[in-house]
Amino acid sequence: MCELTLRMIDRNGAPATVNSRATFDVISLSGGGRAHDVPAGTTLQLPVGRYALVGSLITPRLGLDPSMAAMAHPELDLKHDTTVTLDTRQAAKVTANVDQPEVTGGSSLVEMGVRLGVDETQSMVFPFEQRFQEMFAGTVRGTSSATFYFGASHRLEQPRLDLFGEQPKRFPVRAVAVGAPLPVGSRTPALAFGGAGREEDLAGVEMRDRLVVLQLPWDTAPETLAERVRTVREHGGAMVAVWLRPADTVRQGTELEGQPGSRIAAAAKPSSELTGAKTAELPVLPTVQITGANAERFAALARIGGGTAAVIARPEIRDAYELSFPATGRIPAQLEQSVRKSELAAVTMAFHGYSAESPPQMHAIHQVAGVRLGTSRLGFGTPGLVRAERQEYYTPGTWAFLNTLVSQTPSVGGDLRGEELFAAGKSYRLAWNGAVTGPGFCGKRAYPADSPWAGRAAQEIDISIPLFSDGAGHTGTADLDAPGDRGSTALYREGRLFGSQATPGRAVFVAPAEEAGYRLTTEAERDEPWASLSTKVSAEWTFRSGYVQGQSQALPLLEVRYNPAVDLANSAPGGRPFTVPVTVSRQDGPAAITGLEVDASYDGGVTWRPAKVSGQNGRYDVELRHPAAGSVSLRAKAADADGNTTTQSLVHAYRLR
Structure with missing residues (x-):
């Protein structure tokens, strides 16, 4: 030793x-x-x-x-x-x-x-x-x-919120919104000090139309803050800045855990999880949590009276920079970076079909030399937009994306994953949650690492099919823990049921070593307030499979992907002819696609009409005649030269306007 x-x-x-x-x-x-x-x-x-x-x-x-x-x-x-x-x-x-x-x-x-x-x-x-x-x-x-x-790693953007104390000299205060939305624009409200925000603290304090500073313990619960802000509103206050005063052991540092020897791992986080409060608990006035060295200075300015603040609230940010500077062996001697747009990849992020009640959140990870880097490494994503686009700029290289759904319902789901290789000076467009949502096999599974979505190793057939992949191919699986996603998966061997599991798109089967013909079926119903499209997805595949030695090999399952020209609400023009581009591919690599048939339904899959299909070699155009309103459901049959087939049905694939 x-x-x-x-x-x-x-x-x-x-x-x-x-x-x-x-x-x-x-x-x-x-x-x-x-x-x-x-x-x-x-x-x-x-x-x-x-x-x-x-x-x-x-x-x-x-x-x-x-x-x-x-x-x-x-x-x-x-x-x-x-x-x-x-x-x-x-x-x-x-x-x-x-x-x-x-x-x-x-x-x-x-x-x-x-x-x-x-x-x-x-x-x-x-x-x-x-x-x-x-x-x-x-x-x-x-x-x-x-x-x-x-x-x-740096995620840079124009600040959505700026807060300054105005006397005697302007100083910035770190602030994060935790309550009702701040009205967009600039304002210079007078300050008032409201103590802990109780009735006895507010008695005799002039606060009408003022920004009221509250000083509360660092472990204040969101429910308590919401109650104090209601009291401030009853006394005429217009806005609240809450300082959750850190414990004495950390006052000279940042709002961390409070024990000597704590690492910096949470230095940029608010000192309490106020931002995680449920909707019913959010403060009724525009409210910000102030932290850092100038929080006490700001509270003191309010306490002495006569002070003012400057508040600048901006709308959703449309330009953002995702920068990553990796190194191996040792840390570079120069770590101050100045970057020009021309050195980056320009990426238009388009967010389709989301709502204010269930907005998206984007996580971006830079993948380099087997390492994952980026500000999203801490699990905190960047708010996406609702039916809008944003311009972003990325360091060249390979980036992995996870687009999650921020839902107010107990079950969430709705995650979409993708990977992109960006080059300097090039322009890209990434559409998220764009119709049509259905089975897709882009990329590979993260767990087990680099495994196919549907594969076979030895005698085990392991199925984890992304049944809710979007039109751009970003993969999305059913949420097996969410009550809103229901379904089943079954495997037939030589025409006889071999096994089934009550999970949509997910199952594991142990099959005999001998090669045989298989039919895999799966269906999923999604009953969520945020999911009005692809509410029912069903698919089946036929293929042959036998014992596989070594690592898992992808099964020869066919994918049918529709990419209609829908708007950000996932709607297409009604009352006119409409052409839908369709591609057919195979999970395990190139294949000779021999045919595609497509039917359309305008009554939620009750009746179907054949559509005209033209094209070859896996690329087709499907000609439809849209009614004036409603939605379009799609059903497809495809085959390849090796005898593999698929039939897929998507109810409410996209809407009409």
Whole structure:
């Protein structure tokens, strides 16, 4: 065993102690585990071996949000008693800016990690908001490792909300909306201090048409805040800024967990989960939660009376930048990035068919060298738009997307996934949730990693078909935990039922090794207030399959994808002829498609009419005659030269306008 002593020096040159908020993570590169959140100044007893060290600390700054720093020793070969000192004065400042001056808001993330195997990594993430916080990162001079990786990620946009104290000199205050929507525009309300917002606190306080500052404990529940805001409204207040005063143990840092030695992992989050309140609990007035070093200054300005604020609320952001700067081996010496639009991929994000009650939320992850980077790594997505488009700019490379649904119903579902390769200077358009939604096989499953959606390994046939993939091919599966998604999946072998499961698109069967003819059937009904299209999806496939040695191989299932020219409400013109482009492909690769038949229904699948189909080699045009109003349901039959077939039916595929 060897002694490893861990020391750190903050940005002011002062040694960190066990009582400071400076910690280490010690990761064994030889499979010996990991020590989390070890306070600086600690001496560990460790076996001889190779280790990666990451240390982080917060350095207070008078009148400003604290400076944050993270440093790494990528690979320490521990053979004898050793002391490692991380001097954060050697770290470089992490920032990013673009050639659009008004883009000053957003969130950033620094990540440091090591690869321990093909699919195994250990990492530390440090979020920050560069408008208010300084972030520094670096490696110990003269050190590097092939296993080490680094990423600086930035989601930049024009701030949706700016809040300033106006006296004696304007100062910015970090704020996030937690209540009723703020009216778009600029205003300069007078300030009033409402204490804890109780009747006795508000008695005698002039607050009509004012922004009222409330000071509440850091662990205040959303229900309590909603009650206090109602009281403010009854006394004539127009808006509320709530300061959830942090506990004394963290007042000099940021609103974190509160224990000495806590890492920076939540530094950019509000100090309480007020933003997660249910609709019924949201404050009835426009309300913001204020945090950071200037929150106390803002509250003091309201307390002394006579102060004013400046509030700027902007509409939904239409331009955003998703930037990622990865590195391997060690952290680059230069971490301040200035980027031009011409160096990025321009992506038009189109959001089809969503509603204000169930809006989308987008998560974007940069995939590089087997590592996943991006501000969405913390699980917090970016609000999407409702039936609208937004221009976004991306660092060139491969990006994985997850578009989720923010629903007020107990069951959610509605997730869509995709992957795109972007090139610098190129333009792209990504349509999300666009009709027609149905079975699709783009990409592969995440779990098990890189497995086909429907595959066979040895004698196991594993089915996980995305029955709700959108018209662009973004894959969406039924939510097996949501009561709104119901259905079944069955497998027939040589004409006889082999097995069935009461889950839509999902089943596992253990079949005999001998090759045989199979028929796979599945159906799903979606009964959700946010899902008015593709409310019933049914499909069947015929194919042959036998024992497969080694990794899972994709089954030869055919996919029929419709891509009609619908608007952002997923509607097409009624009362006129309409052509729907259709492609037929196969999950396991190229195939010779021998034919396609399509029927249309305008009464929800009660009666069907054959449509004229033209085209060949998997690309077809389907000619329809739309009635004036209603919806269109579609049914297709396709086959290939190997004898594989499919029949698919989609009820309420798109609507008519």
